[in-house]
Amino acid sequence: MTVSLAVLATSSVQAAGFSHLQELGQQGYQISAQARLLGDSAEEPEILGSITPEKLLTPASVTKVYTAAAILDALGPQYRFTTTLKSTARPTGDGVLNGDLILDGGGDPGLTSEDLWRLTQRLYQAGVRRVTGQLLVSQWRFGPVECRTVDRCAVTERSDNAYSALLSSSGVNYGSWCVQVAPGAVGGPARVTDCNAMTPLMGISNTVTTQGANGATGLVASRVQENGTEHLRVAGKITINELPQEIYRASADPAAQTATILGAMLELAGIKVEGGHGTTSERPPSNAIRLAAVDGKPLQELLLRMLNYSNNYMADVMALDLVDEPQAQLDQAGETLEAFAAEIPGHGPVTLESGSGLTTGNKTSAQGVNSVLEYMYGRSELFPVFAAGLQAPTNGPMRHLRRGSQTFQSHVMVKTGTLNQPVAVRALSGYFRTTGQRWGVFTVLVNGTSNTPYLSWSRVLDLVSLDLDQMISQH
Structure with a gap:
């Protein structure tokens, strides 16, 4: 009995540090939370x-902490992914390439249209003016990747968002199409143009009308499949004095999207491809030679974007990049992340089915996530890059974080995670610096149940900020 009382007393003292957060537990929400100072x-x-720090709960996008740590550990901050144009033929003296032109996707999670244009220019500089075969986009490393969530599975037919983009080692622009909507004449249609080309690269149905200066802007867009081709429907209103609005919608086939964009760029550069374009999951032939290549941004820059904006496409592509075998799937990526976590002292059990956190099957604990944060804090050569991807609430891009006291706003660096189905998930994790200049780590995972299906971010942040404010101020 004496031992049991001692354990209960210790537990009570520790939970007291989250005295405000405990209110959610009393209301039926599941909680795994831990805050601790880092020693030498x-x-x-x-x-x-x-609060039950070893309890396994869904972390949502806090999963990206694992992905960032694992890929930094494996590749280093200055690593660059390379995208290559290859062929089994060499251009003739008059610029003819008698064979297929193959884009060998290097798994670059940040490949953009600008990179494809640089690649096109380098092919032109290599002397190529005509290709007698096809433009083939090879996604032999991974792609098509089997969808694991309802939203991603629906994308092949329809997309109303960009966060659920499908995955490919040869995807461009984060697996999404982009159009720009600008006002036209008052009372007339708005102007809808492709963000990355002079002419639209897919069918566009535009029913957006231009309003006077006192009107209100409201746009609705869906990307659908029609007769085997992608088509974007844009509706709503835009005011005459509104700046152009960009709309992103997930592509039905990221590799095919890359082929379409690159094909348009080749044509614009004066390189004729006679055989059209397509995609393949086959590896380029061993005798294929490199004609042009482009290196992506350093990994440290990619991580800043992935973590700051919680980009699901980038996170899952990075996790797939960690798999050695070709035609990788998310299960293998998850196993690689789990193996990374297993080597971290004090981590404990974890299940990761994706690198983004979109999959509700991901399960970890506050203690586990804090172990990853502590491990990265100890990696002096990696820690500055890793921490830079987390948000300070006072100036981060996610406005819903700008709550709480000035102490909380300026002494915390955080990654958040959100899911709404099948239950609410509100998660946050990161570092804090006490007023006594000591470093600490914290993780709060809150999961709803069938009896508590909804939870606002403001409610969670208000409670957590009060608790962390006290911890920061008292140490």
Whole structure:
């Protein structure tokens, strides 16, 4: 009995650090939370508060902490993914390539139209003016990747968002199409143009009307499949004094999208491809030679974008990049992340089915995530890059974080995670710096149940900020 009382007393003291957050537990929400100070190599971390810290819950986009740590650990901040144009033929003296032109996708999670244009220019500089075969986009590393969520599975037919983009080692522009909507004449149609080409690269149905200066802008867009081709429907209103609005919708086939964009760029550069374009999951022939190549941005820049904007496409592509075998799938990517976590002292059990956190099957604990954060804090050569991807609430791009006291706003770096189906998930994790200049880590995972299906971010942030404010101020 004496031992049990001691354990209960210790638990109560630790939970007291999250005295406000406990209100959600009393209302039926599931919680795994822990905040602890980081000691030096000779010290044990000091736990400031915890609520069932080993409980396995869905972390949503806090999963991206694992993906960022694992790929930094494996490749280093300056690693660049390379996208290559190859062929088994060499251009003749008059610029003819008698064979197929193959884009060998290097798994670049940040490949953009600008990169494809640079690749096109380098092919032109290599002397190519005509291709007698096809333009083939090879996604032999991974793609098509089997969808694991309802939203992603629906994208092949229809897309009303960009966050559920499908995955490919040869995808461009984060697996999404982009159009720009600008006002026309008052009372007339708006102007809808492709963001990345002089003429639209897919069918566009535009029923957006231009309103006077006192009107209101409201746009609705869906990308659908019609007769085997992609088509964008844009409707609504835009005011005459509104700046052009960009709309992103997930592509039905990222590799085919790359082929379409690159094909248009080749034509614009004066390189004729006689055989059209297509995609393949086959590896380029071993005797294929490199005609042109482009290196993407350094990994440290890609991570900044992936973490700051919680880009699901980038996160899952990065996780797939960690798999050695060709034609990788998300299960293998998840296993690679799990193996990384298993090597971190004190982590404990974890299940990861994706690198983005879109999949509800991902399960980890506050203690586990904090172990990853502590591990990265100890990697002095990686920590600055890793931490830079987290948001300071006071100036981060996610406005819903700008809550709480000035102490919370300016002493915390955080990654958040959100899911709404089948239950609400609100998760946040990161580092804090106390007023005594000590570093700490914290993770809060809150999952709803069938009896508590909804939870606002403001409610969670208000409670967590009060608790962290006290911990920061008292140490």
